[in-house]
Amino acid sequence: MFGLLATLALVAATVFQVLPANCDRNATVVVGDTCNGISAKYSVSTYQLAAVNTGVIDANCDNLQIGEVICLGLTGQDCMTTYIAQSGDTCVAIADAYNISQSTLITNNPNVNQICTNLYPDEVLCVSSQIYVNLTMSS
Numbered sequence: 001m002f003g004l005l006a007t008l009a010l011v012a013a014t015v016f017q018v019l020p021a022n023c024d025r026n027a028t029v030v031v032g033d034t035c036n037g038i039s040a041k042y043s044v045s046t047y048q049l050a051a052v053n054t055g056v057i058d059a060n061c062d063n064l065q066i067g068e069v070i071c072l073g074l075t076g077q078d079c080m081t082t083y084i085a086q087s088g089d090t091c092v093a094i095a096d097a098y099n100i101s102q103s104t105l106i107t108n109n110p111n112v113n114q115i116c117t118n119l120y121p122d123e124v125l126c127v128s129s130q131i132y133v134n135l136t137m138s139s
Ligand SMILES: *[C@@H]1O[C@H](CO)[C@@H](O)[C@H](O)[C@H]1NC(C)=O
Pocket: 019, 025, 026, 027, 069
C-alpha cells in the first residue's frame, strides 16, 4: 500500500511537476539547459539541484523537458552562495578564497569526495560558511 502510494506520488511529481511544498525558488527549463548550466545561472550547487530533484531529474541529467518547472532549493536548506569550479581548482584554494574550512566546503557539497580529487570544471559548489546540507536527509 505504501509502495503504491509512493509510486503514484512519483508519477504525479513527474507528470504534473508538483514542486515540494517547502520549495523556496524554482526555474523553468529552457532550450539548451543542462543541470550545471541551470546551477550556474541560478546559483544553485550541483549537489543541491540534484538532491532537491531526486526522482524528477535523473542521475545523468538527460531527462530535462523544455517548459518543465524545477525546484532550486528548499526553505532553510537553500545555499545561494556558490562558486563555479574551474580547471586546476583545489578545495584548499576554494575554501581559502571564501574564508571557510575545507570541512564546511565538503559538508555542503557531499558529491565532492573527502580528499577532494573529483572536482570538475563547471561543477557548482556551495561556498557558504553556513551548513545547509541536512545530514539526516542526505545520509
Ligand atoms: C515559482 O516561483 C514563482 C516566484 O518566483 C512563483 O510565483 C510560482 O508560483 C512558482 N511556481 C510554482 C509552480 O510553484
